[in-house]
Amino acid sequence: MMVKRGGLRLRGVEKAYGTGEAAVCALRGIDLDVAPGELVAILGASGSGKTTLLNVIGGIESVDAGSVCVAGEEVSARSPSALSEFRRTHIGFIFQFFNLIPTLTARENVEVVMELTGRGDRRRVPDLLAAVGLTDRADHFPAQLSGGQQQRASIARAIATEPDLLLADEPTGALDVATGRIVLGLIQQINKTGRGVVMVTHNEMASHIADRVLRMGDGRIVADELNAEPTDAVALRW
Numbered sequence: 622m623m624v625k626r627g628g629l630r631l632r633g634v635e636k637a638y639g640t641g642e643a644a645v646c647a648l649r650g651i652d653l654d655v656a657p658g659e660l661v662a663i664l665g666a667s668g669s670g671k672t673t674l675l676n677v678i679g680g681i682e683s684v685d686a687g688s689v690c691v692a693g694e695e696v697s698a699r700s701p702s703a704l705s706e707f708r709r710t711h712i713g714f715i716f717q718f719f720n721l722i723p724t725l726t727a728r729e730n731v732e733v734v735m736e737l738t739g740r741g742d743r744r745r746v747p748d749l750l751a752a753v754g755l756t757d758r759a760d761h762f763p764a765q766l767s768g769g770q771q772q773r774a775s776i777a778r779a780i781a782t783e784p785d786l787l788l789a790d791e792p793t794g795a796l797d798v799a800t801g802r803i804v805l806g807l808i809q810q811i812n813k814t815g816r817g818v819v820m821v822t823h824n825e826m827a828s829h830i831a832d833r834v835l836r837m838g839d840g841r842i843v844a845d846e847l848n849a850e851p852t853d854a855v856a857l858r859w
């Protein structure tokens with residue numbers, strides 16, 4: 622039986638950037654439970670706190686108050702080194718602008734995270750690249766790849782370490798519609814292997830692939846809706 626992973630429990634999470642009069646309050650008391658294996662989309666206006674929430678879940682940002690529990694582990698109140706250990710073990714990230722290392726090929730970008738984290742099986746790299754449709758571009762550098770191909774390489778990299786939870790920040794934001802649909806399809810496939818996914822998007826249509834849609838406004842979750850029938854990415858139109 623498939624094991625579902627990557628559940629979340631956030632309680633009273635607050636986060637501000639800066640101090641005193643210049644402080645910007647990005648999260649104003651977030652309570653959130655996500656079941657293991659759920660695919661959650663987060664929508665909301667620019668500046669509403671979506672990326673901050675994703676970064677708090679992924680242990681990229683610390684919190685000022687409250688607790689964050691991911692895949693059964695308490696993340697808040699960890700030291701920076703314990704946080705990076707947590708990220709290595711549990712989280713895969715996908716970003717809007719791919720964040721590949723420009724001096725490494727697609728294959729090497731996948732291999733290097735395995736080396737750095739000591740996780741994943743290097744013999745699986747060809748399979749990972751095949752799964753994202755990049756076999757014939759494996760030895761190309763990022764600058765020699767299209768945006769969609771770079772995002773596919775970054776997806777292979779994100780799952781190379783066998784994470785419990787995939788965090789995607791605007792994964793289709795820099796892509797055309799057809800390419801975005803392919804990337805969303807890959808995200809959906811990864812979710813079907815039991816991994817949790819939290820995806821920030823500006824695209825209402827992209828959120829239709831999710832089991833659940835959260836909307837943020839001014840540092841709070843202002844709506845939380847289950848999607849009874851998530852759409853297959855291949856059928857998305859926008």
Ligand SMILES: Nc1ncnc2c1ncn2[C@@H]1O[C@H](COP(=O)(O)OP(=O)(O)OP(=O)(O)O)[C@@H](O)[C@H]1O
Nearest residue numbers: 638639645646647666667668669670671672673674
């Ligand atoms: N490093 C930072 N330093 C200071 N303020 C920040 C920082 N990062 C984010 N903020 C502020 O925190 C608030 C929430 O930002 P966040 O990036 O989480 O929003 P968002 O919903 O992801 O926005 P967008 O859709 O534009 O990416 C905004 O007011 C933003 O200006």
